[in-house]
Amino acid sequence: MPPYGNGPDSGARTRDLVLTGLTLLLAFGTMYLPQSTQERVSALLQGGLRPFTALQGIVSEGSARRVRVETLQAELDYLSKIMSTHRAVTDENRTLRKLLDLKESLGYDYRPATISRPGTPGSESTFLVNVGTSDGVQVSAPVLSPAGLVGVIREARNSNALGIDWTHPDFRSSAMLADGSVYGMVESRRGDFREDDRLILNGIPYHEEVAVGQVVLTSGLGGVFPRGIVIGTVLGIAEEEGAWRKAYVLDPAAAPGAATHVLIFMGESGDSVNLGDPEGEHR
Amino acid sequence: MNRTAGRGQLVWVSVFMLFTLHFVLHIGLSYGREAPDLLTLGLLIAARELSLARASGLGLVAGLLEDAMSLLAFGANSVAMTVVATGGSVTRDLFVGDSRLFFPAYIFAGKWARDLIHWLAMGPEVRQPFMEQAVVEGSLGALYLAGIAVVFSTALGSWSQK
Numbered sequence: 001m002p003p004y005g006n007g008p009d010s011g012a013r014t015r016d017l018v019l020t021g022l023t024l025l026l027a028f029g030t031m032y033l034p035q036s037t038q039e040r041v042s043a044l045l046q047g048g049l050r051p052f053t054a055l056q057g058i059v060s061e062g063s064a065r066r067v068r069v070e071t072l073q074a075e076l077d078y079l080s081k082i083m084s085t086h087r088a089v090t091d092e093n094r095t096l097r098k099l100l101d102l103k104e105s106l107g108y109d110y111r112p113a114t115i116s117r118p119g120t121p122g123s124e125s126t127f128l129v130n131v132g133t134s135d136g137v138q139v140s141a142p143v144l145s146p147a148g149l150v151g152v153i154r155e156a157r158n159s160n161a162l163g164i165d166w167t168h169p170d171f172r173s174s175a176m177l178a179d180g181s182v183y184g185m186v187e188s189r190r191g192d193f194r195e196d197d198r199l200i201l202n203g204i205p206y207h208e209e210v211a212v213g214q215v216v217l218t219s220g221l222g223g224v225f226p227r228g229i230v231i232g233t234v235l236g237i238a239e240e241e242g243a244w245r246k247a248y249v250l251d252p253a254a255a256p257g258a259a260t261h262v263l264i265f266m267g268e269s270g271d272s273v274n275l276g277d278p279e280g281e282h283r
Numbered sequence: 284m285n286r287t288a289g290r291g292q293l294v295w296v297s298v299f300m301l302f303t304l305h306f307v308l309h310i311g312l313s314y315g316r317e318a319p320d321l322l323t324l325g326l327l328i329a330a331r332e333l334s335l336a337r338a339s340g341l342g343l344v345a346g347l348l349e350d351a352m353s354l355l356a357f358g359a360n361s362v363a364m365t366v367v368a369t370g371g372s373v374t375r376d377l378f379v380g381d382s383r384l385f386f387p388a389y390i391f392a393g394k395w396a397r398d399l400i401h402w403l404a405m406g407p408e409v410r411q412p413f414m415e416q417a418v419v420e421g422s423l424g425a426l427y428l429a430g431i432a433v434v435f436s437t438a439l440g441s442w443s444q445k
Contacts, residue, residue, distance in 0.1 A: 019336035019340075023342075026370065027342075027366075042350065045351035046351045049348065049351055052310035117313045119314045169408050
């Protein structure tokens with residue numbers, strides 16, 4: 001006999017239904033919590049998942065160490081080539097600055113970190129880095145790979161931080177062409193499928209010519225990203241609006257999914273860019 | 284009586300193992316959709332053993348754990364898991380579930396519903412197009428999990444007969 005009416009089970013059944021209703025309300029309520037509360041709840045819950053995030057850290061550090069020696073040697077050779085000419089350019093820059101009576105430009109500080117990605121639903125376009133506020137990492141700090149800009153830190157905690165990569169719909173960066181001739185805004189645009197996600201260089205005046213293959217860098221405007229980080233190269237026109245604005249599709253320099261070892265921008269360093277040879281003793 | 288209690292224990296140990304394995308695969312080893320959604324599988328199995336309130340409570344806890352890593356749409360997993368767990372518990376009153384086809388069909392429907400509700404609960408600016416996420420990926424994910432469920436129930440059945 002089903003428990004209808006005033007039978008002995010009807011009270012328990014009613015209590016069960018009320019509790020279910022309350023749980024459902026609570027579940028729907030989590031979606032409408034203020035973002036700061038959501039972040040606090042999320043941080044609290046991540047405490048419960050610590051064994052799994054610790055395992056993730058170990059695995060991603062292990063995979064970062066598995067980089068082949070040949071690859072590292074090639075990167076070292078490439079950097080040596082750049083550095084051999086960089087010293088001469090720095091000296092030239094210093095001389096010109098003295099002639100123009102300008103102050104020495106400051107260098108930038110970066111913190112190396114290992115990146116890992118949770119595979120849970122809703123965590124797409126986000127990543128976790130193994131450094132946090134105790135290492136000086138702050139919200140809005142840019143994250144770079146050797147290839148270029150990967151993303152930005154969104155939430156910094158004591159020992160780790162959460163970031164979004166350029167495929168996230170909220171990603172924005174002020175940008176310019178490498179020669180500084182054209183300025184615009186880079187944003188992520190979702191395609192019909194994840195593989196169609198694109199970076200778009202938007203807000204380019206209609207009369208400005210942008211050639212295919214030109215390199216796009218961060219412009220430093222807005223103060224979030226330092227000037228000169230590679231974002232990507234121009235692939236072609238994405239859209240034209242009337243006769244006043246154009247947008248271009250970019251080929252991103254950094255593949256967020258492939259990034260394991262990254263650098264986190266910490267701000268301007270106290271030292272000027274002089275490669276440790278300020279007096280030019282070894283010239 | 285002993286046989287029923289033994290089966291119950293086996294189910295709960297399996298559910299706990301599925302939950303743990305899910306987080307090892309998806310968070311510890313960073314697998315995405317290539318690893319099966321064992322949290323939903325465990326939840327759907329547990330929901331058939333629990334009352335409405337307890338099933339929805341377990342669904343909420345599971346959803347919140349999934350949401351811990353979600354910056355895009357916090358709460359979407361909580362809603363999806365709670366609704367699916369409640370629905371799973373309701374099926375106890377509707378289906379006996381002793382047919383061979385019932386279990387994979389139940390898991391397929393549950394997983395597909397979970398993905399659909401998650402898609403609906405995410406903001407329109409965050410979610411992928413309906414065709415990709417709900418129809419293509421949702422159906423493939425549900426089929427994948429139903430296959431895993433068949434293997435799992437076969438293994439569990441042969442284990443419980445020993």
